[in-house]
Amino acid sequence: MSSLHESSKSLHASPPTSPNPSLHPPPHPLSARALIRLLTNPAGYYLLFLSALLGFQIWQTFVGGIVAFKSLPRSAFARLQASTFPLYFAINVFLASALLGRWTFVRPAGAVWDAGLRTADSVQAAALALVAALHLLNLVWVTPVTTQVMYERHKVEREEGKQYFEPGISDTLKALNKRFAILHGLSSFLNLIALLLTVFHALFLAHLGLTGV
Numbered sequence: 001m002s003s004l005h006e007s008s009k010s011l012h013a014s015p016p017t018s019p020n021p022s023l024h025p026p027p028h029p030l031s032a033r034a035l036i037r038l039l040t041n042p043a044g045y046y047l048l049f050l051s052a053l054l055g056f057q058i059w060q061t062f063v064g065g066i067v068a069f070k071s072l073p074r075s076a077f078a079r080l081q082a083s084t085f086p087l088y089f090a091i092n093v094f095l096a097s098a099l100l101g102r103w104t105f106v107r108p109a110g111a112v113w114d115a116g117l118r119t120a121d122s123v124q125a126a127a128l129a130l131v132a133a134l135h136l137l138n139l140v141w142v143t144p145v146t147t148q149v150m151y152e153r154h155k156v157e158r159e160e161g162k163q164y165f166e167p168g169i170s171d172t173l174k175a176l177n178k179r180f181a182i183l184h185g186l187s188s189f190l191n192l193i194a195l196l197l198t199v200f201h202a203l204f205l206a207h208l209g210l211t212g213v
Contacts, residue, residue, distance in 0.1 A: 089139035096132035
């Protein structure tokens with residue numbers, strides 16, 4: 001009897017509860033007004049700019065440069081990097097500056113810079129400013145000087161008939177090797193710090209959302 005009673009209860013059991021409606025909002029109706037709001041939403045463009053900045057940084061740092069180095073002859077790789085880096089850093093300066101401008105524009109006057117680093121808004125503004133500054137430093141000084149040293153080293157190699165890593169090279173070529181290594185390391189370091197700061201800003205937005213951008 002108890003088993004029949006339990007079977008009867010299971011047949012009349014209440015249906016399973018529906019998922020939380022807040023987790024599954026109803027679809028938005030498609031209309032001209034909704035499309036206009038979509039295309040004019042500043043938060044969407046902020047996300048696009050941030051995605052482009054981070055995408056450029058990750059690709060050039062971990063994919064494009066490495067693949068080109070392994071696939072191209074050394075002289076071709078040097079010419080490619082000399083042509084690519086100025087454009088890469090210029091685009092990143094523009095994107096980071098645009099993000100910084102939007103971030104500070106939508107906040108009350110003095111709420112970002114006058115707060116020092118005591119608020120999340122000021123910390124994020126400082127991060128974006130550093131991204132722009134580091135890429136700008138690479139654009140206007142580190143990369144041009146590094147490229148100049150690289151071409152000078154190529155010239156000395158042709159004159160000596162030896163490559164920079166061969167034994168018996170001159171003191172001049174050794175000095176150029178040391179200078180190039182320092183400048184190249186500095187450029188890579190500045191680029192990596194800028195990438196990490198961009199990731200930091202992206203993680204902040206992922207945690208708190210796009211409200212206020």
